[in-house]
Amino acid sequence: MSISSAMNAGVAGLAANSSRLGTISDNIANASTYGYKRVETEFDSMVVGQGTGLYTAGGVRGSTQRIISQDGAVVTTSNALDLAMTGRGFLPVAGVADVASGDQPSLLMTRTGSFRPDAQGLLRTESGLVLMGWPTSSDGSMPLVSRDTPTALEPIRIDANKPMGDPTTQVRIGANLPATDTGPTGTGAALPLKVEYYGNLGTSESLDMSFVPVAGQDGQLSNTWQVEIRDSASGNDIVSSFQIVFDDSQGAGGTIRDVTQISGLPYDAATGTIPLEVGGGALDMFIGKPGSDAGLKQLATSFSSSNISRNGSPVGQLVTVEVDAEGKVNATYDTGFVKTLYRVPVVNVSNPNGLIALEGQAFKPSLASGSFFLWNAGDGPTGAIAGYARESSTTDIAQELTDLITTQRAYSSNAKIIQTVDEMLQETTNIKR
Structure with a gap:
């Protein structure tokens, strides 16, 4: 009967709008969370029956999607290892628990992170994401690696107490x-x-x-x-x-x-x-x-x-570590020597919105996201890596508050439908009296 379907439609409307309220709440709560990607709720009508005679209401169904492809504003910071993407692509990371196990960690991705060396020298965030990269040779070059698999990636480890020398190889x-x-x-x-030149032992x-x-x-x-x-x-x-x-x-x-x-x-x-x-x-x-x-x-x-000039330097202690726009992890020593330790690639997927969101602004590939490819930063479709920078949340507070008002009104209206159907059913039962 149509009156019963109207109540079901009202219940479906309450459920859909309560789901939308949940996404709005998350968006507003994470308005200041670096790297947060807002969630949208879309409503789809449900058609149960139509044609001649009584109409049967189908109601509405809500579906949510995290808009990962939308980039947030890049803001500057004072930490050299605060990293953010300035275009398409993601930084490769892994869970600290996976790294500690000693096995090949699963590839995760993030758009931004505040990385610091921990007690073991691993560059990681407070949420437990470890930055991954390809190790470079002693001269800063990188061997040929596979770009469609993460097997060559290693957790980036910085040994702050290890002195380093740079033997001279060229004199002019x-x-x-x-x-x-x-x-x-x-x-x-x-x-x-x-x-003068510097030997292998500094x-x-x-x-x-x-x-x-x-x-x-x-x-x-x-x-x-x-x-x-x-x-x-x-x-x-x-x-x-x-x-x-x-x-x-x-x-x-x-x-x-x-x-x-x-x-x-x-x-x-x-x-x-x-x-x-x-x-x-x-x-x-x-x-x-x-x-x-x-x-x-x-x-x-x-x-x-x-x-008269030469390359090389005497033995020095680590002063600072920075990541340049090409993803090179450069260690600077107190002698002025700069050594490239790793190279951080940029992960690109066909459908960023198909990634599975995890805690700590991390994402992992899925069938919906498609296969990934590891690019050099700035090559192909990818953007560059910015140091001293974080990506802001994509939440627009004004838009979310506007959506909150409309959601509240829609929820109240659906509740009114249920109240009206209840009164109509009461009138139906009163016919017998």
Whole structure:
């Protein structure tokens, strides 16, 4: 009977609006929760019967959906390890309990997090989400990894008490050799140059270079120098010796014309470097390319070292850890040395709204979300990673309060339907009296 279906429709309306009230309450309660994604309640009509005769009310059915694809505003903070996404994608995380078990943890995702090293050095949030990343090699490079599985990801662990050194692998020499010393009246005296570098154990070592001019003939400059390089880490043995001939033409005067190796590894004209086998391993010394102004030159002025540089640093203690826009976890030491420890990828899924929401603003993949892919931050469809930043809640207080008023009115109206049906049924029972 239609009057009974009207009561059922009113009950369905009460249930649907009470569900909407619950989502509004959650949204308002989490208006200040970083990374919170608001929930919407959609109403769908239920049609039980229609056509000629009495109408049977079907009522309404409520369904909820968390709008994960909506981005919140990014706000700045004072903590370097406060991270937020500035575009599409998620940070890969894992539950601290999964990490502690020693097994491969399940991949979870979050849009933002305030990460801090715990007692074991794990970068985690207070809610127990551990930041995941790919470990990098000693030179900061990363090997080839699978992008559609999380098996290569590891919990990011920072050892604050571990000193770190950075061995020197490259040295650049910039100096002027006096052209007049290669004339017939030149003294033939060697010109010394000491270059400091850092060994594998953080020790300070030196390359002692000696430039000996070759005297010219018939009143002409020879533009030729004999060079020896001795290494302190190798007992001051000669690790390389070569002869440099400089150009004296109008267009390229003063630049290197050619280098002839006497001992040691051969000079590479394409890169302008000479490989050296020093006490700690291999080291490349840049002396300049043929015809280039960089590196060694020979001009008619006094001997001077204009630009000597090297990479590497002595042993230092960790000062700070930051994550850059590309997801590189960079550790800075008190010696100025910066080392990339990990690289944090960005997780992208086909349907973010299909992810399953967990506590602590975490999400996990589902059949509805589709498969995931691990991108480098800023590549493909993904955004960059922002340090010193958090993503705000997507709750709009004004909109939620407006929805609260309409929900309250709709709930009262459905309650009135039940009250009216009750009075009508009472009138029906009174017919017998």
